[in-house]
Amino acid sequence: MPRFHGKVAIITGSSSKIEAATAVFFAKEGAKVTITGRKQHGLEFYASYARNPFEVPSGRIADPSEIATVIAFLADEVQSSCIVGQTIVADGGNLIVLASNADVPVKKTTQF
Numbered sequence: 001m002p003r004f005h006g007k008v009a010i011i012t013g014s015s016s017k018i019e020a021a022t023a024v025f026f027a028k029e030g031a032k033v034t035i036t037g038r039k040q041h042g043l044e045f046y047a048s049y050a051r052n053p054f055e056v057p058s059g060r061i062a063d064p065s066e067i068a069t070v071i072a073f074l075a076d077e078v079q080s081s082c083i084v085g086q087t088i089v090a091d092g093g094n095l096i097v098l099a100s101n102a103d104v105p106v107k108k109t110t111q112f
Contacts, residue, residue: 002030009097010034010087012074015042019101024050026097027067034068034087043069074100 004026011023015037023035027050037043047067068087072079088095 002028004096005030006094007031007096008034008087008094009099010036010084010095011097011099011101012036012080012083013101014046015039019099020046022099022101023067031097032066032068034070034083036070036072036074036083038071038073040069040071043071 007030009023009026009031011019011026011033013019014023014035019037020035020042023033024046027033033050035043035047047069050067070083072083074080074083084095084098
């Protein structure tokens with residue numbers, strides 16, 4: 001049995017880079033995962049990667065219902081609170097991992 005079977009993880013900033021790899025790891029180890037990010041294409045790509053049986057040494061296929069994708073901008077308090085609240089309610093309060101990896105600008109940037 002996978003070591004995170006029946007556990008719940010929320011991984012933010014999952015539409016690119018190492019955060020997505022973290023989400024894929026937890027999904028492959030049996031966790032129900034909610035991945036968030038601002039880029040729908042990236043979220044869907046990594047969710048489908050986690051469901052691919054050829055990428056998992058044990059041959060485990062993640063149930064599509066175990067991987068939820070949420071497009072959100074976490075600088076918005078309402079959006080971030082809803083993600084956590086809905087995930088906890090949907091999965092019976094069994095949240096064991098909250099990896100807050102999203103980069104949120106502290107101040108406005110300037111473009112030249």
